[in-house]
Amino acid sequence: MFSISERELDTSMLERALANDGAGAQVVFEGRVRNANQGRDVTRLDYEAHAGMALKEGQRILDAAREQFAILHALAVHRVGSLAIGECAVWVGVSATHRDAAFLACRYIIDELKSGLPIWKKEHYADGDSGWVGCEYDTHERVSSQG
Amino acid sequence: MPRTHLGSMAPLYGLVLAGGQSTRMGRDKAALEFDGLSALERAFSLVDARCEQSFISVSRAQGDDPLRNGFPRIEDRHGSVGPADGILSAQLSHPHAAWLVVACDLPLLDAATLDALVARRGTERTVTAFRSTEDGLPEPLCAIYEPASHARLEAFFAGGMNCPRKMLMRLDIGLLEQPRLGALDNVNAPADLEHMHFATHNRRLKTLDIEYFALFRERAGTDRETVRLGASTPEELFELLSERHAGLEPLRNMKVAVNDEMVAMTTLLRDGDTVLFFPPVSGG
Numbered sequence: 553m554f555s556i557s558e559r560e561l562d563t564s565m566l567e568r569a570l571a572n573d574g575a576g577a578q579v580v581f582e583g584r585v586r587n588a589n590q591g592r593d594v595t596r597l598d599y600e601a602h603a604g605m606a607l608k609e610g611q612r613i614l615d616a617a618r619e620q621f622a623i624l625h626a627l628a629v630h631r632v633g634s635l636a637i638g639e640c641a642v643w644v645g646v647s648a649t650h651r652d653a654a655f656l657a658c659r660y661i662i663d664e665l666k667s668g669l670p671i672w673k674k675e676h677y678a679d680g681d682s683g684w685v686g687c688e689y690d691t692h693e694r695v696s697s698q699g
Numbered sequence: 700m701p702r703t704h705l706g707s708m709a710p711l712y713g714l715v716l717a718g719g720q721s722t723r724m725g726r727d728k729a730a731l732e733f734d735g736l737s738a739l740e741r742a743f744s745l746v747d748a749r750c751e752q753s754f755i756s757v758s759r760a761q762g763d764d765p766l767r768n769g770f771p772r773i774e775d776r777h778g779s780v781g782p783a784d785g786i787l788s789a790q791l792s793h794p795h796a797a798w799l800v801v802a803c804d805l806p807l808l809d810a811a812t813l814d815a816l817v818a819r820r821g822t823e824r825t826v827t828a829f830r831s832t833e834d835g836l837p838e839p840l841c842a843i844y845e846p847a848s849h850a851r852l853e854a855f856f857a858g859g860m861n862c863p864r865k866m867l868m869r870l871d872i873g874l875l876e877q878p879r880l881g882a883l884d885n886v887n888a889p890a891d892l893e894h895m896h897f898a899t900h901n902r903r904l905k906t907l908d909i910e911y912f913a914l915f916r917e918r919a920g921t922d923r924e925t926v927r928l929g930a931s932t933p934e935e936l937f938e939l940l941s942e943r944h945a946g947l948e949p950l951r952n953m954k955v956a957v958n959d960e961m962v963a964m965t966t967l968l969r970d971g972d973t974v975l976f977f978p979p980v981s982g983g
Contacts, residue, residue, distance in 0.1 A: 605961075606982075630983075665982055665983060667980070669980060669982040670954075671980060671981070673982070684913055684978065686952075686978075686979045686980075687978040687981070
């Protein structure tokens, strides 16, 4: 199941929800807020989502993982709101009979979540500046205007 | 409607090319209807509004065709297939005139595009033509041919060349940028027709609910608005919205959802749609 949370994630509770007596392997990935990006000191991150579409797309990604890999269970949660350094922004957990499928599925899910969910993060820097990650209007990002 | 022309400029005559065989379409392209007019009538009225006299170009076999009978006609002299014959025949019939030549299978051609062409005529150009937005080559079938171009074109034709695009490439003329993208898209197959038919009608005003996210929300200065605009696709819509909001500009890798489904920026919009603009995502 995929969900979006406005509150701090209780990762031990998530791990217990994932636990399964038939699982010989349980792989968990935690994406955390880092204190620097591209040479700038980061003080916090604001996450914004289109919740309805993110929930639908997140569930589609988990379903696709269960089809592609021999796993028993997959769970993922993404945070929204204002996050401090060190906070968990995204949590992915996979249980499987054997470890190979669990590792592969976990990697697949986090990669797909990062590229496919309608979620955006804004970095706040130590110098007071801020910016949306991956969307600056610089010369590389700008679409050349035609006609 | 006569158009006054400056001193040494040749008078402008119009020629609508309607001699094609419409092989791929499977029926006569000149007779296809857009907005209640045949393609031929529509092209003719656009051209005639900008020229002193206008004609349609027909092949010998089309002499008695009822659709074409109602127009002043110039018959292909060489009896060959293809538009070059039509252009040359018109030049031979009125050698003092410059010719605004337009194919009849351009259903999205508009007045602004023709006006841009006419405005850029000059004695220094033997042919005034647009650059194709697809391949950068000249667009010979919406162009103005000055009298001075005839000798060169005739020589190409006599040398076995019958593709007007290749002729224009050899003439080394400066090409104009099209003021309106897509205006010269032509229709060759029934599938093109269906898409264009929809697109032409689809430029009509429609009410759209817009939602902006993240950077786009900040740049637009609002998270949602309802607009009434004549955009055909999300791409066109975003361009119009960019004109309203100073900081808003398209981004590579931006995405759009219509009625909560992710769609391509070129999807056709309908009245009442809710359109969500997403800047590049950055979850995780």
